[in-house]
Amino acid sequence: MSKPEIFVTFRLTQAEKDLLKQYCEQASRNQTDVLRELVRSLHRRLKS
Template sequence: MPKPEIYITFRLTQPEKDLLREYCEQTGRNQTDVLRELIRGLKRRIKRTNEEV
């Protein structure tokens, strides 16, 4: 996998941060991997939305 070149910083509420931390602990994955997977999932959602139009 190519090395990422872009860094994004964003704010979370404490409950959102806690939820992310808990999910990472349960799955044994780090936050970066989890957030990347969620972002990649957007591609499928966009494709599905375009097909419905």
């Protein structure tokens, strides 16, 4: 897999941030991995 070269910054509400944090803790994964997986899943959704 290639090394990531792009940084993306976006705003969340506190509730969204808390939800992301809770999910990451439950899944024992970091936020970068979770968000990267979400972005990759969009490719599958576009094909549908």
